[in-house]
Amino acid sequence: MITNDIKQKFIDIVGKENYQDSNEIKLVYSYDATPNFQSLPDAVISPRSTEEVSKVLKLCNEHKIPVVPRGSGTNLSAGTCPINGGIVMIFNNMAKILELDEDNLTITVQPGVITQEINTLVESKGLFYPPDPGSMKISTIGGNIMENSGGLRGLKYGVTRDYVIGMEFVLPNGDIVRTGGKLAKDVAGYDLTRLMVGSEGTLGVITEATLKLIPKPEARKTILAVYENLESAAQTVSNIIANKIIPVTLEFMDQSTIRVVEEFAKVGLPTDAEAVLLIEQDGAPEVVERDIQMIEKICKEMNAVRVDVAKNDEEAAKLTTARRYALSALARLRPTTILEDATVPRSEIAKIVRAINEIAKKYNVPISTFGHAGDGNMHPTCTTDVRDHDEMERVEKAFEEIFDAAIKLGGTITGEHGVGVVKSPYLAWKLGESGVNIMKSIKHAFDPNNIMNPGKMFAKDTRKRVVVQ
Amino acid sequence: MITNDIKQKFIDIVGKENYQDSNEIKLVYSYDATPNFQSLPDAVISPRSTEEVSKVLKLCNEHKIPVVPRGSGTNLSAGTCPINGGIVMIFNNMAKILELDEDNLTITVQPGVITQEINTLVESKGLFYPPDPGSMKISTIGGNIMENSGGLRGLKYGVTRDYVIGMEFVLPNGDIVRTGGKLAKDVAGYDLTRLMVGSEGTLGVITEATLKLIPKPEARKTILAVYENLESAAQTVSNIIANKIIPVTLEFMDQSTIRVVEEFAKVGLPTDAEAVLLIEQDGAPEVVERDIQMIEKICKEMNAVRVDVAKNDEEAAKLTTARRYALSALARLRPTTILEDATVPRSEIAKIVRAINEIAKKYNVPISTFGHAGDGNMHPTCTTDVRDHDEMERVEKAFEEIFDAAIKLGGTITGEHGVGVVKSPYLAWKLGESGVNIMKSIKHAFDPNNIMNPGKMFAKDTRKRVVVQ
Incomplete structure (x- = not known):
């Protein structure tokens, strides 16, 4: 709960215009691109600097207020839905490209920069930032980093993780940490940079990133x-x-x-x-x-x-x-489009597609599959209607079986969309209880009060898609 | 302390021939390739399977016995010197190439496999495993992974981290965790795979790894x-x-x-x-x-x-x-060769080399520099004599200034050799107290009893090179 006293403290940190809690703004930030997930935040905060992020997090930590860092909300796992209320932190005031270094082939950016802007700038210099998630025209680089976004060029060039070589981030206790740099090699301690990549906003807030570039093909x-x-x-x-x-x-x-x-x-x-x-x-x-x-x-x-x-x-x-x-054509068929990303070793593509078709038939739900064959990252896509509870039950069961089939073929429950709320019931299927336990202990080490994007990745009582909130 | 009772339990797990505690064997495993570090272990254990690793770790955890996992001991940061005694765990019984998968371009190996064996096998099939640390003819892949080894091809192809896509490892409590797989994309939870890479044996024991291959140029x-x-x-x-x-x-x-x-x-x-x-x-x-x-x-x-x-x-x-x-020519000059790996952004090479020369002059110590210019990973190499305490004091001071100069140029204290004991006094120079603190809390989350390679990376009272034990 944000009392008037705490609200004033937030305003003292970020300024009146960067603390918003009207009903309209709360509604706008109550959902992301994931169908069927919605929950109101208590406020939306736009910090202007790393120091402000630090102060906001410290205050939230003190009062155990949930913080959901959010880019453009294009994720498909309900990763930025504020399911436990609290504040949504947005980065429209931290959206600058800080430096393009053509000697070291790096670009240093703030989290709110739109991914496409990076591509446009570096390509104008004959350079190349390979990760190209489907949403890159509107997604932010901060969101891409938090989700370890993939895309169509992953097979040859890898994913977001492979291009983040330096980072500044803020821990829930307000500590500011800088890792890596314009360095091709750095083994000073644990790889915090890659641990933050793909951590879905559950460990801290990224305030700056240095990305590796390569010459443009x-x-x-x-x-x-x-x-x-x-x-x-x-x-x-x-x-x-x-x-x-x-x-x-x-x-x-x-x-x-x-x-x-x-x-x-x-x-x-x-x-x-x-x-x-x-x-x-x-x-x-x-x-x-x-x-x-x-x-x-x-x-x-x-x-x-x-x-x-x-x-x-x-x-x-x-x-x-x-x-x-593919996606737009499918999306127009019915009110709700559920796009998943079960992933298998490349050699198992035919098997997973056959399995998906059989599972769709068994549960009588329409599932079409397209995706990145080269890296085994398939997108079984179900066109359905969230208002049809009976069908949604079957959709959920079908996807459960698809995740299970992917894992049995040596694959994983998510290749590029992240765990968020949607996949959290299945995380242990991939990692076992011992894998989930050690991840939870990492989470606890970073965020003992569980303020960072709570209810994601490990949610105990995670609801499945079928229950409309 | 390993009592007779505990010794018998170890023998029950791994068999008599795989538990060694003669003075000769303890001496053999008392040091690694790092000059001037030596300390006797209590025993050397060679597990034959993941299950045996798990049982050994459980027993060590119960009795708070230090465990130092070791490949061929080629590291240069005293990372495998058993400075707190305990057991050295070696992998001569877990040294098989398990599978070369030409459809998925992966190779799956046990930790004790010599890196060169991997290269030889995959190159015979027209494939390529790019990381080529200087010691690859004798180093093990388990050691390479624990140190995130670099090499001469890092500029174009990256380092060990960039090729490990799946892993099986054992936690200090005996839990067995499997991550990733033959998968180009996997975002199921935190990136445990890359967290383990470069963790220098302080978080757990790797028992299997799946490596990505590419076509041979x-x-x-x-x-x-x-x-x-x-x-x-x-x-x-x-x-x-x-x-x-x-x-x-x-x-x-x-x-x-x-x-x-x-x-x-x-x-x-x-x-x-x-x-x-x-x-x-x-x-x-x-x-x-x-x-x-x-x-x-x-x-x-x-x-x-x-x-x-x-x-x-x-x-x-x-x-x-x-x-x-370069290294052999330098090594023959004087009894002790200290090879460091301060690393800077590529654009700063001339500056760091000039700085190294000035620092060497200032402290009157002979330092020659060679290394990987493309990725800014320099090897200032001092030829000295550990018995000359006065000179060693100056050597230590010179290297301190070199690390400081590297950091001031946007670099790091270690590009590919790891922190181990040697660099632990300088870790906070690169990461600040807040960075070191969060790393320590990760260590504690994995290893609450601090049995895994204790005294490395964060050593409180780390001795510097100058004090002969």
Whole structure:
């Protein structure tokens, strides 16, 4: 509970205009991109500096007020829904690019910077920040770091974690910690930098990050391949890798996704195809040319019924349309779209897609699957209606079985969306009780009063999707 | 203290032949590669399985017996010296390569596998495990993971941390935890995998690791460039990167190292040169060719007095000789060689080398510097004699100033050797008290009885190099 006295103290720290608690603002920050989760915060605070973050956290810690740090709220695991009230901390006042260092190939940013802004700036200098989560046009880098966001280029270039090399963050007790720097190598103690990446706002608040950049690939080419059966598409993925080619993008859509996309966008996909692969390679022009020729050959050997190689950027854009439309095409079908991210070893893609189809049939729920075939990160997507409690029960059960199937295939419950509230009931499935226990003890070491994003990751009584609050 | 009763329990777990406590064996495991640190363990234990590791740790935890997990003891920070006695745990019975998975580009290994064995096997299949610490011919992968070992290819390919994607480890309480897997993406909870990497045996014992592999680069070329002055060499490094080329190797030797190497190996280096760069590029043949031509041009523009481009593997081997001999040439000068690894942003190399030279002069100690210029990871190396207490006092003071200079330039106290005992007095210089405190609380969360490699990383009363035990 935020008393008038505490409210005044917050205002003394951040200024009147940066403490908001109108009903309108509380409503705006009561939910994120995750369907069916909503809970009002007590206030929304926009600190202007690391020192203000420190003071706010100290005050919250003293009074045991929950703090939910939030970027643009694009996460899909209810990670930024303030399920226990308290304050939502936003970073519109800490949204500057502090330095682009072309000698050391680093960029130093505040948490509120939009990811796309980073890309635009560094690409204008011939540099490259590879992580490209689907929401990058609106998501913040702080949110990306807290969620360890992935994207379409993970196979070749890795994910957000692989590019964060320095950090400033504030602990719940107000302590300010700086780790790493513009350094390719640093082994001074435990890797706090990577521990913070993907910690979903449960350990502290990031106030600055230094990101590693690489030279921008000179060329890029695109192929779209259509298959009559799933196994041929999966085998194509394996054969490309077996030929020592790591494409930048290796995306997959199943039959159900193909049909919805074709109906929506009329891009000329054969609706009897069981699978489509969208494959892109980047790098030096000669290498891209050679790789694309080899990939085309492999697709044909694997009986692709159609292989389109883009001759230029325009054609490439056309080929990628289908994959880019996947989510929007699905989302228009029914009121609620639940996008999951069960992930398996690359070799198990065909098996997980078959398993998803069987599970969808068993529970009589519509699930279409698309995703990042190259890194086994699948997005089974259910179009449903949260108001239909009976169907939502079945949706929840279906996803439980999908997570279980992924784990049995050597996979995980979440490849890039995070645990948040949505996956917390399943965390022990992946990590066992001993794994969850040691994570809880890390949480306790950082945040003994449990003020940082409480109820996420380990929630004891986590509600599942089926119960509407 | 290991009583007869406890000894019998250890023997019941691992078998008589895997529990050794003769004076000879205790002496053998009383030191590692770090000069001037020695302390006898009470026993040496070789578990044969994860279950045995778990039972041994449980027993040690119950009786508060220190456990020092050890690979081949090649570390340079006294990280595996059993300074508080207890047991040294070795992995000669857990040294199998469990699986090479060519579909998922992973290799799964036990901790006792020699790093070179991994390289040999994967390269025979056209694959590549990039981390190449100097000691890789004898070091174990378990040791590499615990130290987050670097090497010469860090600039382009990263370090050990970047290749560990799955792990099985045992906590001090005996709990067995499995994380990650053959997965490019996994965000199920905190990143325990990367927290364990570089934890120097202070959090638990690794019993299995899954490593990511990449396709082996097809081609490789080598350049040696000689400079009359340090700044030109440093500017060459910057200009190569500014031209969007990331070489696989970008090694540096200063004048003092050049002179010693030349005297030792007679490779024809001009001893009045202030710096030598050894530059290698790998990748697709066309790209390597183009990059090497551009690098040659940059070296000449930066007034290199000599630029040798190897025409074939034999010539390349010849050029790399000088750099490979650096440590051995220095080590023969005097009884004790202290090899450090202060690390700075790439742009600050010239400044740190100048600073090192001034500091060496100030304290009248011989320090030569070579190292990984591309990633700012310098190896100031002092040839001295531990029996000369007066000189050792000055050596310690010189290194203190070097660490301080590195930090002031935005660097760190250790780029790849770890904290161990040697760097523990300086950890707070890099991380501040708040950074060290949160690391200590992580340690406490994992290991409340402080049995795992006690006295390392945070040692309260850490002795410095000068005091002979």
